[in-house]
Amino acid sequence: MSNSTRLCLVEDDEIMRASLRQRFNIEDIECVCFNNANEALESLLSTEYAALITDIRLPDMSGDKLFSSILDADKIPPPTIFITGYGTIDQAVSLLKLGANDYITKPFDLDELLDKLREVSPALFGDAEQSSTVLGVSTKMRQIKSTLDRLADHKVDILITGESGVGKEYAARYFANRSNQDTDRPFVALNCAALPEELLEAELFGHEKGAFTGATKSRRGVFEQASGGVLFLDEVGETSPRMQAKLLRSIQEREVQRIGSEEQIPVDLRIVYATNRDLKKMVANGEFREDLYFRINVAHIHIPPLRERKEDISWLAHRIVENYFHEHKERRLILPLSLRYLEKQHWPGNLRELSNAVERACILSPQEVLGPREFGASGGDEHGISSEQVNLKEAMEQYEKNLLQEKLEQHQWRIVETASSLGISRKSLWEKMKRYDISQSE
Ligand SMILES: Nc1ncnc2c1ncn2[C@@H]1O[C@H](COP(=O)(O)OP(=O)(O)OP(=O)(O)O)[C@@H](O)[C@H]1O
Ligand SMILES: [Mg+2]
Structure with a gap:
């Protein structure tokens, strides 16, 4: 940027x-x-x-x-x-x-x-708030960005909640870059739900050589790897009670004990926790330790789903089209009509789902212009485009009519020349002129 x-x-x-x-x-x-x-x-x-x-x-x-x-x-x-x-x-x-x-x-x-x-x-x-569109252009996301900026200057851990695909990890990375300023300090991410308990424990705290079968050499865990930087603990709500107890200790004391070792190793890091679970409810149901909940819930950021911040939809769509251009050197143009269609969708998979949909449209579309159809709208789609808006067919026809008129005037109404400049046959130009009722006297 x-x-x-x-x-x-x-x-x-x-x-x-x-x-x-x-x-x-x-x-x-x-x-x-x-x-x-x-x-x-x-x-x-x-x-x-x-x-x-x-x-x-x-x-x-x-x-x-x-x-x-x-x-x-x-x-x-x-x-x-x-x-x-x-x-x-x-x-x-x-x-x-x-x-x-x-x-x-x-x-x-x-x-x-x-x-x-x-x-x-x-x-x-100039205004920093105005240019702060890394996380989104909606008021909500601008607020989140400035909160993260503020928190970056303090030594606190943060908890980011929100539905799947809203951009929790994306926000965590932004926070890490802010906190670490421009030094190349580590950002280490671990998904606590992705591993069985024993592996998770080894991954978190590390192990000594021979600590268990297969531990042929000693290894640092993510706490140690992220020391000096930021550790992102994703899906922290999915950890077992035993793991929660071990986590609490390390988080509290800022030290870890590798499996198979007695030694306490100090770590200096900031932790960003993320979950799409309702931790408070889990505490009430006895599924999550209350003390751990209080410990990680010091600074809480909730990222709302995309459907509650529709302004970010066209912003993100444009961003993806831009990235597509940078990567593939192929231009794509999203019609405003398509943006209106995208804004009307529910997006249960949030930014991840929208990113995928726009990228797919860029790849699959045979032409540069992406109409609502490229995003899956069916013809005359009552669910997508409301009746007060023109549908794609009408918009395209209006465009075609204007283009024909323009070209005819440019070529002083010489049919053969005009047809060839448009790359269509003389017959097809005649037919279109008849259909749109275009004649020179107009
Ligand atoms: N502000 C943003 N700008 C551009 N892309 C974004 C933004 N936020 C998220 N994304 C993209 O959306 C996708 C989902 O984001 P991310 O992985 O951060 O979500 P998440 O909340 O961690 O999801 P999950 O709960 O499933 O782990 C990613 O591909 C990410 O690159
Ligand atoms: Mg994630």
């Missing part, structure tokens, strides 16, 4: 450039201006920017060419907004396909541009 808070502006119109610069000044945004694409490109290849705003029409090279030149140089462009003179749908779609985050049509309102800018690059607006 970019650490820069600088904006790159490429605009050849002097008046426009000056007024944008003035407004960015007022907003306290550091803006580097260029009046041509070549100089901007040189700077973009050597300097990190938090965002790029570029006019499409420039004297030496078009704005979209500038953008693809960054990609050609194997650099990841900063979040980009294009300024375009023509508000045509096909141009907009092709810019978005190219990887632009947004575009704005002249003449525009500066506030409108700032809103878009805030959306694509919160870091530019």
Whole structure:
């Protein structure tokens, strides 16, 4: 993620450039201006920017060419907004396909541009809270992030609860990075539910050589491995009463005793516990030690399920599409309609399920544009898209109609040329014109 808070502006119109610069000044945004694409490109290849705003029409090279030149140089462009003179749908779609985050049509309102800018690059607006979108954009997740930031500065252990797949481990890793600052201290994760008791005990506390059959050499447990860093104990609610007692001792005393040894080894670490069980209820039912519960419940963070923070759905979907692009160099574009569909789903598997669904759609979709169908919506889906929203078919038809009209005008209504520019036959162009009732007199 970019650490820069600088904006790159490429605009050849002097008046426009000056007024944008003035407004960015007022907003306290550091803006580097260029009046041509070549100089901007040189700077973009050597300097990190938090965002790029570029006019499409420039004297030496078009704005979209500038953008693809960054990609050609194997650099990841900063979040980009294009300024375009023509508000045509096909141009907009092709810019978005190219990887632009947004575009704005002249003449525009500066506030409108700032809103878009805030959306694509919160870091530019300086406010740490605003740019704190690592865990999510919802109010709830921003609060959790700032709580974790605060806790990172104190020497406490934390307990993270939440349904499966809400991002408990993800949050723990974030916390560990914060606590450890930039040193490369260890982060060790252990799932307490994944091992039978004897193995879990050896895994937690380590063992000496010959402590049991198969112990051919001595080994440190996760407490020792994580010393100096953070230990993540996942599914801590699944441990047996005997293991709970042993855990309590080590957590309390900050020392461990390897199996087969008398020696107490001191450990200096922070522990993050996680569970999707209701520990309080388990205490009431006698399934979890009360003293251990109090010991690990000093700072408790509950991560709500995705369905209770729907704003994070489209944020995460975009993030995954971006990762997909970085990994596979293939662009995918999620239609707003698809985002609305995703927001309406229940997501019992939370972020894990949504991540998988978006990744699957990216891989399986034969085209760049991901419609609701790519996410499993069936035609006219009453469960997915409500009747007040247009359905995909209507949206696609409207798009097709506009595109045809645009292309026909571009080619002065010469059918053969237009058909070939669209890559379809003359007959099929005629048929479509008839179907959409398009004629020159319009
Ligand atoms: N803020 C986030 N941004 C991007 N991806 C995330 C985020 N939070 C979680 N994920 C992804 O969602 C998936 C589930 O996250 P994680 O493993 O942290 O959940 P969990 O609560 O520990 O789940 P479980 O209870 O099943 O162990 C992972 O693939 C993780 O990378
Ligand atoms: Mg987990």
